[in-house]
Amino acid sequence: xxxxxxDPGPLSxxxxxxxxxxxxxxxxxxxxxxxxxxxxxxxxxxxxYTYSSGNKEDGRFTAQVDKSSKYISLFxxxxxxSDSATYLCAMSGGSEKLVFGKGTKLTxxx
Amino acid sequence: xxxxxxxxxRVICKSGTSVKIECRSLDFQATTMFWYRQxxxxxxxxxxxxxxxSKATYEQGVEKDKFLINxxxxxxxxxxxxxxxxxxxxxxxxxARDPGAPEQYFGxxxxxxxx
Numbered sequence: 685x686x687x688x689x690x691d692p693g694p695l696s697x698x699x700x701x702x703x704x705x706x707x708x709x710x711x712x713x714x715x716x717x718x719x720x721x722x723x724x725x726x727x728x729x730x731x732x733y734t735y736s737s738g739n740k741e742d743g744r745f746t747a748q749v750d751k752s753s754k755y756i757s758l759f760x761x762x763x764x765x766s767d768s769a770t771y772l773c774a775m776s777g778g779s780e781k782l783v784f785g786k787g788t789k790l791t792x793x794x
Numbered sequence: 795x796x797x798x799x800x801x802x803x804r805v806i807c808k809s810g811t812s813v814k815i816e817c818r819s820l821d822f823q824a825t826t827m828f829w830y831r832q833x834x835x836x837x838x839x840x841x842x843x844x845x846x847x848s849k850a851t852y853e854q855g856v857e858k859d860k861f862l863i864n865x866x867x868x869x870x871x872x873x874x875x876x877x878x879x880x881x882x883x884x885x886x887x888x889x890a891r892d893p894g895a896p897e898q899y900f901g902x903x904x905x906x907x908x909x
Contacts, residue, residue: 716896727800727887727900728838772837776896781828786837 687711690773690785699794703760707773707785710754714775714783717749719758722770722787731771732758763792796822798890800901807878808909815873815904817888823868824890828898829861832885844871878908 690707697703705719715736720728732747734740734756740747746759756775760767773785797820807813817827825846830838842852842863850863860882862874871890875882885905889898 718897720900725885725903725905727798727889727903730897730899733897774898778896781840781843782896782898784837 687783688785694789696791703763705758707756713777716776718774720772765792765794768792796899798899798901804905806907812876817871819869819890825893826891827871828889830887880908883908
């Protein structure tokens, strides 16, 4: 079993839809959770960072962490074509390395 | 968020030559920087962890004599691909970590093409 599982998609939604992206993990030591957005041929951009369980909201983005289920989510409200990118979840136990999911490719159609 | 730059953004070199890629943290001091490699439509593959003033720690399977990493200051790390071959062609991305924080900030990446 891989440490972090993420459905690679692709995921295609109409503009304005609510998007749900998810990752599951197996290592109970993980306590720092991140979501990155990567546009084609660019470096990943940190979108959201959460510590332990709970929700965090930033504009149209909401990150949720459920440590009991080892499940994290990123919700995008009122999705826009500019949200079209690959979304990577990443997590760590506080050590230096981040463990990444494979990324989910999202396309928002106008 | 913190800003990390990379230079060059794109480089084409001939087989057998060496190429140096620079990674800079522009608005914070990064005691730790990371080097990743990314193949098309694949996730990031960590190559090495670079700590300021000490030797880099390489991931299993990464040739340290081929991918030389130097982290001479708190804002600069370099990756030198020595005797490059076509199979080294890839997208190389660095990241930097603010001391005491787990999140990493990524540079824009360097596309290396070896002909």
